[in-house]
Amino acid sequence: MVLRSRxxxxxxxxxxxxxLVTAMQPQCAEAGLKMLKLGGNAIDAGVxxxxxxxxxxxxxxxxxxxxxxxxxxxxxxxxxxxxxxxxAPRKATPDMYSVIGPAPAGANTIFEVENDxxxxxxxxxxxxATCAGFCLAHELYGSLPLEKVMEPSVNLASEGFHANWHxxxxxxxxxxxxxxxxxxxxMWLPGGRCPRSFPEPGxxxxxLNLGRLLRRISTEGPDAMYRGEVAxxxxxxxxxxxxxxxxxxxxxxxxxxSEPLSVAYRDYxxxxxxxxxxxxxxxxxxxxxxDFDLQSLGHNTSEYLDLFVECARHAxxxxxxxxxxxxxxxxxxxxxxxxxxxxxxxxxxxxxxxxLKKGLxxxxxxxxxxxxxxxxxxxxxxxxxxxxxxxxxxxxxxxxTTHFNVVDRDRNVVSCTHTGSFRPGVIPLxxxxxxxxxxxxxxxxxxxxxxVAGWKRPLVNMAxxxxxxxxxxxxxxxxxxxxxxxxxxxQVVLNVLExxxxxxxxxxxxxxxASGRRTLLDSRLPTDVVGRLKEKRHQVxxxxxxxxxxxxxxxxxxxxxxxxxxxxxxxxxxxxxxxxLGL
Numbered sequence: 001m002v003l004r005s006r007x008x009x010x011x012x013x014x015x016x017x018x019x020l021v022t023a024m025q026p027q028c029a030e031a032g033l034k035m036l037k038l039g040g041n042a043i044d045a046g047v048x049x050x051x052x053x054x055x056x057x058x059x060x061x062x063x064x065x066x067x068x069x070x071x072x073x074x075x076x077x078x079x080x081x082x083x084x085x086x087x088a089p090r091k092a093t094p095d096m097y098s099v100i101g102p103a104p105a106g107a108n109t110i111f112e113v114e115n116d117x118x119x120x121x122x123x124x125x126x127x128x129a130t131c132a133g134f135c136l137a138h139e140l141y142g143s144l145p146l147e148k149v150m151e152p153s154v155n156l157a158s159e160g161f162h163a164n165w166h167x168x169x170x171x172x173x174x175x176x177x178x179x180x181x182x183x184x185x186x187m188w189l190p191g192g193r194c195p196r197s198f199p200e201p202g203x204x205x206x207x208l209n210l211g212r213l214l215r216r217i218s219t220e221g222p223d224a225m226y227r228g229e230v231a232x233x234x235x236x237x238x239x240x241x242x243x244x245x246x247x248x249x250x251x252x253x254x255x256x257x258s259e260p261l262s263v264a265y266r267d268y269x270x271x272x273x274x275x276x277x278x279x280x281x282x283x284x285x286x287x288x289x290x291d292f293d294l295q296s297l298g299h300n301t302s303e304y305l306d307l308f309v310e311c312a313r314h315a316x317x318x319x320x321x322x323x324x325x326x327x328x329x330x331x332x333x334x335x336x337x338x339x340x341x342x343x344x345x346x347x348x349x350x351x352x353x354x355x356l357k358k359g360l361x362x363x364x365x366x367x368x369x370x371x372x373x374x375x376x377x378x379x380x381x382x383x384x385x386x387x388x389x390x391x392x393x394x395x396x397x398x399x400x401t402t403h404f405n406v407v408d409r410d411r412n413v414v415s416c417t418h419t420g421s422f423r424p425g426v427i428p429l430x431x432x433x434x435x436x437x438x439x440x441x442x443x444x445x446x447x448x449x450x451x452v453a454g455w456k457r458p459l460v461n462m463a464x465x466x467x468x469x470x471x472x473x474x475x476x477x478x479x480x481x482x483x484x485x486x487x488x489x490x491q492v493v494l495n496v497l498e499x500x501x502x503x504x505x506x507x508x509x510x511x512x513x514a515s516g517r518r519t520l521l522d523s524r525l526p527t528d529v530v531g532r533l534k535e536k537r538h539q540v541x542x543x544x545x546x547x548x549x550x551x552x553x554x555x556x557x558x559x560x561x562x563x564x565x566x567x568x569x570x571x572x573x574x575x576x577x578x579x580x581l582g583l
Contacts, residue, residue, distance in 0.1 A: 006524045013504035014570040016582020021045055022405045022557040022570050024060070024480065024578045027161055028052040031152035032406055033581045035144060042406040043071060043141040044149050046414035047134045049404045051153035051214065054130065055207065056161055059170050059422035060402045060480060063213070063225070064128035064433050067418025068273040069137055070260060070466045072473045074411045079466060083275040084133025084255040085457040086126040086438045091244040092454045094446035096123070110392045111444050119440040122241025122426050126438030126458070128225065128234070130418055133255045135222040140257065150218035157432070158211030160204040166577050167205070171198040183427045210432030226250045230431050237428040238435070260466070263287055263337055268497060269468040276325045276450070278463030278486040280336060285315040285490050287342035299499045300525065302532035305512050310349045312487055312514040321391040322376060324449030325457040329389070331449055335380030344373045389449045401462060401480035405559045407568050413561070415476040417462040417485075461485050467493060474561050475503075481554025483515040488554035496560065503560040504571035511553050520552055547575045
């Protein structure tokens, strides 16, 4: 047996009593903590952090982006979900793109589209949603004036912030296309540097146009962006580029407020947003795993990881065939989340041999979909569709996402994941906005649950979660990380609920991911565990998790609430600048 050293980095868990925030960037966490110090609630702190995110990491989240928020309101003893997913323009149709054929391996889409029109340019643009989502959350549940809540983000944009290594690394990795877009290069190549250079850590980034827009939003609300001169600039720029986003699309967009999706897991209730996101797949995976005695297998043993991969792949098979916007498509969401269906799927799991025999199939989820019992419609009250949808993998595994958690002194809780796009596309000059190529999250061909349709919400991967016990939250958790969010969030929840870990330990624990064509194993797992998994699983890659922009796995953060001690415990991603701050 070969022995080797293993790098096992970690961060100190933050413990607080009066309030706690986690964010992917320190300036954002500081803004949230400031709101709590001023007497604001968790929603004030969350909205402050969200607006700061779009200033300091616009490559991960944008004002014209989208996201999802879970809020527990302690005084009302209820949890609400705010869905600020984007929507396709009303004029969108399933045949609006010219599909060349299947996308090459490693691409971020299922089908190759002529001129990359689902990802780049005006025809890729979807309705901006993040601004409306944060403003609505504050309007409904905030306590401080919006102008005060947005003050940190306005200052960070107008007066500038100092780049850290994360910003510098991202710019270095994307320098080729940044040089081609003057509106971006002007802001992100400061100090009159040579076009081939980029900011060093400590250089100041100033975004005057964005600062002006944020200031207007802070005093006028979302109308500053969705109506008037900014909206006109957005519409004109999109139309000029051949897109179809209209004035009415901007004016009529509204986030949805509703009860979360939820499933019981042992003595807990797991909540996710009720929208085409990563949430339903997390809940289905947990439903299947509940049928097994996970503790007896031991944490991260080959037997436990083999079982997790098997159950996760079954859930992803269902995701790739059945999930889309159930406002528009026929989706058996109740069937997918039913206990009876989960029990049947659990009965198909072979713990001795594993289902993926060597050389059996190119696409693992296709094999699972062909299993006789993959029929959630038998557990759904709605009529079975006459024309079943085709199966296709998720259209994107590109990460451009962030997440924050907040708990205040009254034990209001916020879990929010939001995203955007900071890539070649449409930039209405003078507005400070980067419009999002969200059409890439749809499948650019008819016949799928996630095919393009007018005013439809795309299927995305974000999955903020909240775990309740005896009716009150005990865990808030979420991750950036594209499709890998789903498996990582699930494992963090299991690390806490099944194996009794603290939140920082649960987040720093070694991980696996079964969301793609190949199962990824953290290279720091013991060699005997990796060896046994390789014997059972055909398509396995051992990959390194390292500091950088994204890494090979999602980047969770969370807050654990202990009502016996009255303490809050915060844990964050080990490899990036994520931070927890408490009072």
